[in-house]
Amino acid sequence: MPQLSVIVHGPNAQGHLAALLDSLAAHPLPDAEVIVAAVGDWARETAEGHTPETIVVPLPDGTGDAAARAAGAARASGRWLHFVHAKDGLPAGAPRLIAERTAELDTTDGPDPVDVLLFDHVTTTWQAAARPSPDGRRLAAAGRAARPLDEAADLLRLAPLLGNRALRAAFWHAHEELLATDDEPRAAHAALLHAGRIACLDQTAYDHRVLRPESLPPRAPGDRLALVDRYESLLPLTRDRRAVHAVLYDLMVRDLVTTFAREDLPEDVAREFFRRASLAAVRWRPEGHRRPPGLDGVRHALLEEDAYTRYRALQAANRARRAARTAVRARRRRLGAKVRDHQYRRALNRPVDPDxxxxxxxxxxxxxxxxxxxxxxxxxxxxxxxxxxxxxxxxxxxxxxxxxxxxxxxxxxxxxxxxxxxxxxxxxxxxxxxxxxxxxxxxxHHGTPLKRMGLDQRDHPAAAQGMDFAALLARVDKWDYSLSANSHTTRMWERAYPSRYTSLDYGYPRNDVYYTAGAADVRAARERLGIAPGQTAVLYAPTHRDYEAGFTPRLDLAALADRLGEHTVLLVRAHYFYGGAASPPYGPRRSGRIVDVSAYDPVEELCLAADALVTDYSSIMFDYANLDRPIVIHADDWETYRTTRGVYFDLMADHPGQVARTQEELAEIFRSGAWRDANAAKARAAFRRRFCEYDDGRAAERVVRRVFLGEPEEALPPILPIEDRTPAPPPEEATA
Missing domain, CATH: 3.40.50.11820 (CDP-glycerol glycerophosphotransferase, N-terminal domain)
Incomplete structure (x- = not known):
């Protein structure tokens, strides 16, 4: 019995099925099976091109999604089922992530098993690929502990897709008739409402593809009424479940109001939709329910009162106000831009100030x-x-x-x-x-490139995020000098940012401190962070992921701290892209042996204080390597990151110490001492020689003398060979 059955279902809409099956074939998983419930000849022919690895269940044209899912599930033998629509995609390694997490749940389940596993997704449209979802924070906040929906009702707010959840096979078969609907959001919500317990995986394991509406068959105006029916069928399942009922009611009112406001419905359909929505809003309103403040509250009140005419008047008045405000702002922006442009042009006529x-x-x-x-x-x-x-x-x-x-x-x-x-x-x-x-x-620059940059992002739209490459090159053409820390970086900058600038192969000035700091500086940094003598400080600094909405720790930090023991403190630093929302959702800024240092500057001080670094793909690894201290790579989603972001080299082969693919492996690396054994030191030495090539403590001096003082290249301080450099002492020596 395989752990996971991936059930691909539906027609080969716009030819996307081939790419989905190719991606599954490129990353086979021994403990998973792929079943294609192929609707129509095109889907069948495409799926048959992937046999015998793929089980094909041919279905006639016009078979609905519910029937296709049922046909695929009937052939499945896995303990867990993941329903994937044929138009959608799976990030590289997604089935592995799901299979491993469900296997973990199976081994820890008691008499009350987990029925549904929820995970994050990205959205691909006809305009852009792999846009992150807003679900990551909610999944991270839920943590890894399984619980009933009544204890985590907010999970109902996740995007209602069957693709972002896996179902235990026994649970599916027990509730198949209740989940059999072509209305996917209804089925997705129903799965949560019927589940005994639910678990989460705060990683991306699904790519939801939204097809261009103009390419799909037109919807009849009356089809919008089905939205009311959806909630009328779901809300009875929440009787005597106060928290769940309140969340589902809020979702209903939001969806009804949004649909009415945005859909251009014929007058008769609009009136009927509003009438039925009003009845549902009154019928299912929770006891003591309070409307939201402001304009949303006014909308909800009008809906409950069935005040169609007044609601339309409110819409018209709001549109008029928005149009007037937009016009005023536009005029102000144009006037301000003209004034600033005039001032700037006048200043450009003044002499350049050499000082x-x-x-x-x-x-x-x-x-x-x-x-x-x-x-x-x-x-x-x-x-x-x-x-x-x-x-x-x-x-x-x-x-x-x-x-x-x-x-x-x-x-x-x-x-x-x-x-x-x-x-x-x-x-x-x-x-x-x-x-x-x-x-x-x-x-x-601000790092050594592992991930693709500049023009090399063109083939990775999730990373490029609509970047204007012509404007980028216009900015690059203004550079006179480009700074580099190693020859790898120099070559990648010349490829990613092609222009006539001069490359300064001098090292990164921010890394000078790793050679100029002494034992007193290391001790002072640890004291400021509250690290007691004898404690091992592990700096955890994950990078930004273009396919995720915010910082979601990829580790159960509390569990990791417990595994590492009372003499270890975790310094957790989120990427600066997340700004003020960076604080990991595990509690206060300091909780036991976990310290949130996301807002701590400078980061170089954190590195001086740390005995070891744990990161994934952040460029901090290249800087920290100057200290010649242990580095462990936690690469749980390497395949997804490599595919969506693009990389310049294989970090799994050319790593700076040890590599963990799971949290358990990471904990074992520290508990066994492998984080600082001879193999780790050998890998780190090769990594330092390659990527710390020009960093020797005098990079800033070379830059100032060449750029600001105009000294010739031959007069600059020569780069010290790496074997002759002495980095700041490690904490165990500095505090001895």
């Missing part, structure tokens, strides 16, 4: 990264050059005291950019910034 330098980092977050290290060295070697930082109004209050700065969009901002001799950034300046012939633009 003025502009610095920015991470989209104007503040003093950080390579620009910060360069500015510090500049103050030491060329104090005549005045630095001005570009920082957002929100982050200005966090600047070090006395930092001269400008706020983007202000008059002084444009005047400073227009007249500065030096412009340094670890990302790009805005498109509107003009490259003056006698100004110098220094691009420092």
């Amino acid at each position: 003025l330098a502009v610095f920015a980092a991470y989209w104007n977050r503040g003093v950080a990264c390579n620009p910060a290290a360069i500015a510090a060295k500049l103050a030491e070697l060329a104090p005549r050059v005045h630095p001005v930082w570009v920082v957002t109004r929100r982050n200005a209050a966090l600047l070090p005291p006395g930092t001269d700065h400008v706020i983007p969009g202000t008059r002084r901002y444009w005047e400073t950019l227009a007249t500065a001799k030096y412009l340094t950034n670890n990302v790009n300046f805005p498109n509107a910034v003009v490259k003056r012939p006698d100004a110098v633009h220094l691009q420092t």
Whole structure:
């Protein structure tokens, strides 16, 4: 009996079935079977091209989704079933993730088994691929513990797809008649409402494809009434389940109001829809229910009162107000843009100030990264050059005291950019910034590339996210210098950002501290973080995933901390892309041996304090390797990441220490001591030699002397061979 039966069902809509079956064939799983309930000749012919690995169940044209699912399930022998529509997709490795999680549930189940496993998904449209869903945070918040829906009613708010949930086969067969409907959202909700217990997997394991509406058969106006029927059939299942009933009621009212507002229904259908929606809203309203505040509350009240005419009047008034506000804002923007453009053009006619330098980092977050290290060295070697930082109004209050700065969009901002001799950034300046012939633009970057960047993102739309590549190249053409930490990076920048800039193979200035810091600096960093002497500090720093909506820890941090023991503290740092919402959803900023350091700056201090690094695909691994301390890669979704984001080399083969594919493997690497054994040290040494090539503690000095002081290449400090470098001492030596 296989662990998982992947049941692909439906017609070969627009030819997408072939890609789905090809992806399954490319990543076969011994403990899974693939069954295709093929509707129509095209689907059957496509599926038969993948036999004998695939079981084909041919069905006549016009067979509905419910019947196709039933036919596939009848041939399935797996313990768990995953229904995948033939138009949809599966990220690489998705069946493996589902099979492993369900196997884990099977081994931990008691007398009350888990019936449904929920997981995250992405959405692909005819316009863009693999857009992240908003479900990740809710799945992460639910945690890994299985529970009844009544204890986690918010899970009803997940996208109602059968593809983002796996069903225990015994549960499916016991409730097959209740789940047999062509209305997929109804079936998806019904599965949760009938389930005994539910578990979650906060990883992406499904790609929901939305076909262009104009390519589908037109819907009859009266079909919209089926939405009311859906909820009228589901809400009786929530009697005496107060929390579940309240959530499902909210979903119903939201869907009814949204459909009525957005659908251009004929007048007679609109009136009937509104009447029936009103009856349902009154009939199923929970006791003590409070309407939402503001305009939504007014809409709900009008719906419950069956006030069709007043609702239409409210819609018309709101449209008129929105149109008027939009027109006013547009006029203000045009006027403001003209004024700013005039001021900037006037400033561009002034002479360039040879002693003025502009610095920015991470989209104007503040003093950080390579620009910060360069500015510090500049103050030491060329104090005549005045630095001005570009920082957002929100982050200005966090600047070090006395930092001269400008706020983007202000008059002084444009005047400073227009007249500065030096412009340094670890990302790009805005498109509107003009490259003056006698100004110098220094691009420092902010990491060594594992993932594909620049033009190399064109084949990975989930990463590109609608990027304007022509505008990107126009920004790149303004660079005079591009900074690099190793020859791999130099080659990748030249490929991803082709232009005439000069590559500075000097190392990353932000990494100088790893060679200039001493034992006292290491001790001070640990004291600031509250790490007690003798504790092992493990820095966990996962990267951003383009196919996920927010930071969702890929580890059960509390369980990992327990496995590692009381002498280990986890420092958890979310990627900066997640901003103020970065804090992992496991509780307070410090909970026992787990410390949220997402907002802690600088990150270099965290690295100095840590005995080891755990990351997935973050460029922090290349920086941390300078310290010659243990690194463990947690690569639970490597296949998905490699496929959706694109990579420049195989991290599984060229890793910096040890690799774990599951949380259990990660815990065992630490418990067994493999994280710092001879094999890990050997892999780390090869990794350091390749990727820490130019980092020797004097990168900032080389940059300042070459770019700001104009010294020739031969006069710069030579790069110290890696075997002659002495990084900051590890904590066990620094605190001895």
